[in-house]
Amino acid sequence: MQVLVHGSELAAATASAALASVGHRVWWWPHEDMDWAALDRVDWLNSEPGLRERLDRHQQRGDLTLVESPDELHRIDIHWIAVSPDQRESALTRLEQMVAILDEPMIVINNSTFPVGTTERFEALLPRDDQFAVALPDMLEEGRSLETFERPARWLLGSESEIATQRVQELLRAFNRREDVFQIMPRRAAELTKLAINGMLATRISYMNEVAGLSDSLGVDVEYVRQGMGADPRIGFGYLYPGCGFGGPNFSRDLMRLADVQHQTGRESMLLEHVLDINEAKKETLFRKLWQHFDGELRGRTVAIWGAAFKPGTARIDHAPVLTLLEALWAQGVKVRVHDPAALSALGEACGAHPLLELVDGNMYGALEGADALMLVTEWKCYWNPDWQRLKRELGAGLILDGRNIYDPRYVANQGLIYRGIGRRATPD
Numbered sequence: 001m002q003v004l005v006h007g008s009e010l011a012a013a014t015a016s017a018a019l020a021s022v023g024h025r026v027w028w029w030p031h032e033d034m035d036w037a038a039l040d041r042v043d044w045l046n047s048e049p050g051l052r053e054r055l056d057r058h059q060q061r062g063d064l065t066l067v068e069s070p071d072e073l074h075r076i077d078i079h080w081i082a083v084s085p086d087q088r089e090s091a092l093t094r095l096e097q098m099v100a101i102l103d104e105p106m107i108v109i110n111n112s113t114f115p116v117g118t119t120e121r122f123e124a125l126l127p128r129d130d131q132f133a134v135a136l137p138d139m140l141e142e143g144r145s146l147e148t149f150e151r152p153a154r155w156l157l158g159s160e161s162e163i164a165t166q167r168v169q170e171l172l173r174a175f176n177r178r179e180d181v182f183q184i185m186p187r188r189a190a191e192l193t194k195l196a197i198n199g200m201l202a203t204r205i206s207y208m209n210e211v212a213g214l215s216d217s218l219g220v221d222v223e224y225v226r227q228g229m230g231a232d233p234r235i236g237f238g239y240l241y242p243g244c245g246f247g248g249p250n251f252s253r254d255l256m257r258l259a260d261v262q263h264q265t266g267r268e269s270m271l272l273e274h275v276l277d278i279n280e281a282k283k284e285t286l287f288r289k290l291w292q293h294f295d296g297e298l299r300g301r302t303v304a305i306w307g308a309a310f311k312p313g314t315a316r317i318d319h320a321p322v323l324t325l326l327e328a329l330w331a332q333g334v335k336v337r338v339h340d341p342a343a344l345s346a347l348g349e350a351c352g353a354h355p356l357l358e359l360v361d362g363n364m365y366g367a368l369e370g371a372d373a374l375m376l377v378t379e380w381k382c383y384w385n386p387d388w389q390r391l392k393r394e395l396g397a398g399l400i401l402d403g404r405n406i407y408d409p410r411y412v413a414n415q416g417l418i419y420r421g422i423g424r425r426a427t428p429d
Helices: 010-020 043-047 051-061 085-101 118-124 145-150 162-171 187-218 222-230 251-264 270-282 285-293 321-331 344-351 364-368 388-394 409-414
Strands: 002-006 025-029 064-066 078-081 106-110 131-135 155-158 182-185 302-306 335-339 357-359 373-376 399-402 418-420
Touching: 002 010, 002 085, 010 025, 010 043, 010 051, 010 064, 010 078, 010 145, 043 051, 051 064, 051 145, 078 085, 085 106, 085 118, 106 118, 106 162, 118 131, 118 187, 131 155, 131 162, 131 187, 155 162, 155 187, 182 187, 187 222, 187 251, 187 270, 251 270, 285 321, 285 373, 285 399, 285 418, 302 321, 302 364, 321 335, 321 344, 335 344, 335 364, 344 357, 364 388, 409 418
Parallel strands: 002 025, 002 078, 025 064, 078 106, 106 131, 155 182, 302 335, 302 373, 335 357, 373 399, 399 418
Antiparallel strands: none
16 A cells, blocks of 8 residues: 655654555554654664664655655655644644645544544545545554564554445555454544553552552561552552652653643642652652662762663653652752663653763663762663672662562562662661
């Protein structure tokens, strides 16, 4: 098929690469807010596993072409829209441009996170009876976007046309061979389902973080509680790991979008607002543990932080816990040395040349120089098995603050270090 992908989001880049690799002829039209010259330099595009290599390969082969306007096109079967939520009106304008130039059968795929009902607005702009708009919410996982696109657990397809449904299924047939993973429903239902899924996942995380806080107060190891809850088949283990807060460009944004949807219908969501409040508070958890350990005497101390990205496998720091944590530490005059395998550039751009911030590239142990304590914020695999004796030598106070509960408290304590996790703790004998 002849496919035009419009947008500068990860979803647009991934769709362009994946669809070109299975025989479709793809034109990628980046949004003017971030054209290819800007995209070419962004960290997330170049750090996403396999994505940049795939894009370059198919551009060289001619399966994928970058375009600056629809004027360069002669025929399009699929118009795939994957832009950010704040670009909704411009996406509508661009679609009007498309249908004015290309008067032919076409399927518009809304792969963006817009307010419920936007796909219907897209279809209202289509002048022909053989032009349709469907909702196909972005379900990618950053850090493994190609894998989740090409081996999907499910596709939520909002379509009210049998013709459109068949065309989309044919478009994605190469990624749907093991079993039929399409869940077909009305367009508004698909748009709301995407938001509702992320709302439920965020609620599970925040609830588990509340339980971890209670465990701390009661002197209970939250790992016992997590194992007991997860073993209940009505609950399961997914998204049941306490931590120092979630972030990301999509997860937090989708939660706020769902809260906005409820507000616009006259239904206030006390639950979602509380989930967001819990998450923001949890981003300061490691700071509070540091404060408690040093009885508030923090000025002049140095803290090492491992991990700045909002999750492993990405270079993004959108809404990442590290941003809140840094502000809290700086307010107390704490010098911070940060290491991250991919996100230092983004952190440097966000924070500028702050006098209390040092970005440590290369060896992760370089961040420990002169540090009193280590905070683990992002669970990159390189941090899972550190040289404990080196940490003991380097850290002045021997304090490990584990924001993702990836370490065994007893083991760490047996190495002569003080361990404080999220609902977990251990002190050397």
